[in-house]
Amino acid sequence: xxxxxxxxxxxxxxxxxxxxxxxxxxxxxxxxxxxxxxxxxxxxxxxxxxxxxxxxxxxxxxxxxxxxxxxxxxxxxxxxxxxxxxxxxxxxxxxxxxxxxxxxxxxxxxxxxxxxxxxxxxxxxxxxxxxxxxxxxxxxxxxxxxxxxxxxxxxxxxxxxxxxxxxxxxxxxxxxxxxxxxxxxxxxxxxxxxxxxxxxxxxxxxxxxxxxxxxxxxxxxxxxxxxxxxxxxxxxxxxxxxxxxxxxxxxxxxxxxxxxxxxxxxxxxxxxxxxxxxxxxxxxxxxxxxxxxxxxxxxxxxxxxxxxxxxxxxxxxxxxxxxxxxxxxxxxxxxxxxxxxxxxxxxxxxxxxxxxxxxx
Ligand SMILES: *Cc1c(COP(=O)(O)O)cnc(C)c1O
Numbered sequence: 001x002x003x004x005x006x007x008x009x010x011x012x013x014x015x016x017x018x019x020x021x022x023x024x025x026x027x028x029x030x031x032x033x034x035x036x037x038x039x040x041x042x043x044x045x046x047x048x049x050x051x052x053x054x055x056x057x058x059x060x061x062x063x064x065x066x067x068x069x070x071x072x073x074x075x076x077x078x079x080x081x082x083x084x085x086x087x088x089x090x091x092x093x094x095x096x097x098x099x100x101x102x103x104x105x106x107x108x109x110x111x112x113x114x115x116x117x118x119x120x121x122x123x124x125x126x127x128x129x130x131x132x133x134x135x136x137x138x139x140x141x142x143x144x145x146x147x148x149x150x151x152x153x154x155x156x157x158x159x160x161x162x163x164x165x166x167x168x169x170x171x172x173x174x175x176x177x178x179x180x181x182x183x184x185x186x187x188x189x190x191x192x193x194x195x196x197x198x199x200x201x202x203x204x205x206x207x208x209x210x211x212x213x214x215x216x217x218x219x220x221x222x223x224x225x226x227x228x229x230x231x232x233x234x235x236x237x238x239x240x241x242x243x244x245x246x247x248x249x250x251x252x253x254x255x256x257x258x259x260x261x262x263x264x265x266x267x268x269x270x271x272x273x274x275x276x277x278x279x280x281x282x283x284x285x286x287x288x289x290x291x292x293x294x295x296x297x298x299x300x301x302x303x304x305x306x307x308x309x310x311x312x313x314x315x316x317x318x319x320x321x322x323x324x325x326x327x328x329x330x331x332x333x334x335x336x337x338x339x340x341x342x343x344x345x346x347x348x349x350x351x352x353x354x355x356x357x358x359x360x
Pocket of ligand 1: 073075076077147149151171172173174192193
């Protein structure tokens with residue numbers, strides 16, 4: 001039986017990439033070593049890291065005045081590193097609150113500065129993207145932070161906030177590389193790798209170089225972007241195997257038409273599930289406003305939640321795994337990242353339709 005893994009993260013990886021890693025496990029390119037055993041300063045691994053950065057730059061069309069950093073500590077550490085590095089003597093920052101991940105970023109930022117929550121969508125239980133003309137932005141803010149895809153709530157921005165001179169910062173953990181974006185509109189983009197890139201243990205930060213190097217004097221060395229930038233993300237030992245795996249995913253993306261092709265498939269995949277929900281006569285419901293529904297994380301509930309357990313159990317017998325919704329939302333959630341094949345989504349939709357027919 002083919003298994004389809006709908007986990008929100010760590011998440012599905014391209015089968016082809018896992019196969020390649022398996023083939024190269026014991027002897028990488030005739031080196032006689034596994035990538036796991038290599039010195040991060042040796043020519044083999046340096047080549048792997050350089051290629052990974054080059055391929056990511058190409059895939060996202062990252063301008064030359066941006067640094068690409070391969071860090072650890074997850075997206076969570078960025079919740080602290082961002083205010084530490086980007087306040088640059090200022091005392092307040094703007095934050096958009098659209099759900100669980102925004103809230104965590106806000107709570108951490110409050111340890112460093114005054115946080116001005118420019119808008120939230122709590123009035124409708126975090127189920128939509130508030131229109132930009134309702135945001136109360138501060139033109140003197142050190143930066144504006146938002147979560148461009150809320151992994152838990154399933155709310156995704158389809159547009160970029162125009163913050164003028166205020167640097168724009170985005171947590172793209174769960175939809176980086178899933179759609180085309182214009183990096184030059186951002187000052188900083190960050191993403192934990194374990195959703196849409198590679199294994200856990202790596203966090204990617206893309207930052208405009210003129211913004212770094214202005215941290216407070218007592219900032220720990222490891223929390224200063226400039227240190228990592230000046231040392232090509234090798235100030236300390238990087239998560240070498242996670243960098244290697246992510247590099248393989250970048251090559252896979254390039255072989256398959258890059259981000260533009262991926263975006264097309266992602267639109268088609270998401271449409272299949274949302275259509276199944278919307279045509280179920282209320283058997284399934286997605287709480288997110290139609291225009292703001294995530295292409296990556298599809299939360300949905302059953303009208304009769306007494307059937308939740310049966311749904312999950314029967315899905316599992318079909319090889320459809322990890323569909324249980326986040327504990328804060330309940331119901332189901334299907335995460336359909338780049339590596340989830342169309343066939344996986346078709347299998348899920350087939351099952352959903354059948355389950356609804358049998359239980360209506
Ligand atoms: C998963 C996730 C995080 C947390 O990532 P960690 O790597 O566990 O720190 C932060 N933001 C978003 C949007 C996420 O999806």
